[in-house]
Amino acid sequence: MRWLDRLIRSVRPGVEHPSAPTPAPEPSPSIAEQMAAALAAAQAGDHAAALAIWGPLAQAGVARAQSNVGACFAEGLGVDRDPALAARWLGLAADACDPVGQRNLAALYFRGDGVERDDRRAAALYRAAAEQGDAAAQDMLSWMLVEDGGITFDPVEALRWAHLAADQGVAQAMTRLGMLYHDALGADRDPVEAARWWHRAADRGEPDAQSMLGAAYHLGAGVARDPVVALAWLLRGSAGGSALAGRFLGPARAALDPTGIAEAERLARVPLPEAPP
Numbered sequence: 001m002r003w004l005d006r007l008i009r010s011v012r013p014g015v016e017h018p019s020a021p022t023p024a025p026e027p028s029p030s031i032a033e034q035m036a037a038a039l040a041a042a043q044a045g046d047h048a049a050a051l052a053i054w055g056p057l058a059q060a061g062v063a064r065a066q067s068n069v070g071a072c073f074a075e076g077l078g079v080d081r082d083p084a085l086a087a088r089w090l091g092l093a094a095d096a097c098d099p100v101g102q103r104n105l106a107a108l109y110f111r112g113d114g115v116e117r118d119d120r121r122a123a124a125l126y127r128a129a130a131e132q133g134d135a136a137a138q139d140m141l142s143w144m145l146v147e148d149g150g151i152t153f154d155p156v157e158a159l160r161w162a163h164l165a166a167d168q169g170v171a172q173a174m175t176r177l178g179m180l181y182h183d184a185l186g187a188d189r190d191p192v193e194a195a196r197w198w199h200r201a202a203d204r205g206e207p208d209a210q211s212m213l214g215a216a217y218h219l220g221a222g223v224a225r226d227p228v229v230a231l232a233w234l235l236r237g238s239a240g241g242s243a244l245a246g247r248f249l250g251p252a253r254a255a256l257d258p259t260g261i262a263e264a265e266r267l268a269r270v271p272l273p274e275a276p277p
Contacts, residue, residue, distance in 0.1 A: 122144075138170070157186075178193075231249075
């Protein structure tokens with residue numbers, strides 16, 4: 001695996017490499033084809049084969065390849081896990097303004113993994129990626145603006161970024177929108193809008209949204225009260241690992257007779273219309 005030795009040496013201290021890489025030119029068809037082949041190998045679970053393609057491209061300055069190499073070192077995919085080496089490769093990608101590299105490097109700073117934890121640095125990287133349209137970065141930045149104490153609390157901005165991420169199909173952002181409208185953070189309190197966003201996320205299989213939607217149906221908050229539907233959603237949320245369901249499961253069961261409970265359990269097993277396979 002000579003390519004791996006070169007890949008590791010190329011960002012080790014003492015080996016000359018540009019401190020800030022020159023952005024790669026627009027990918028030629030051959031580079032695009034290589035990247036597509038590497039992605040197909042990674043999606044098939046063969047990360048070693050993917051790295052054999054990404055490695056030389058990363059050394060040549062292709063920012064997305066650098067980002068993918070960094071992600072593999074961060075997660076131990078096809079190589080031994082090495083957070084410090086991951087940070088080096090992701091730093092090159094981030095310096096070249098690759099949004100995936102910025103987002104993945106932000107995650108290392110947020111966790112303190114391979115680098116010293118720095119929430120403000122993480123937020124700045126998430127914002128840089130979010131401004132380029134990266135949905136996952138938009139979602140995480142929204143979360144940090146209302147949930148984490150390391151950066152400025154700004155629910156209006158959190159709402160804006162959550163909307164942008166939700167528009168790209170991020171179910172967690174939809175759940176957060178429901179919470180923001182429910183708690184009057186960044187907008188006036190709107191139980192109907194909260195329930196609408198929870199429903200969209202719940203249909204995609206997001207457990208916390210399922211729990212909150214179940215609670216809304218149990219209480220009649222933003223939707224018409226429906227004890228059977230309430231229990232069905234709460235059962236889905238609980239099965240998905242949401243701790244939010246626990247508070248309402250007992251009262252929701254107590255509101256139904258055995259026939260109603262059986263119907264709720266049946267509904268909870270019906271495949272969701274938009275859940276991933």
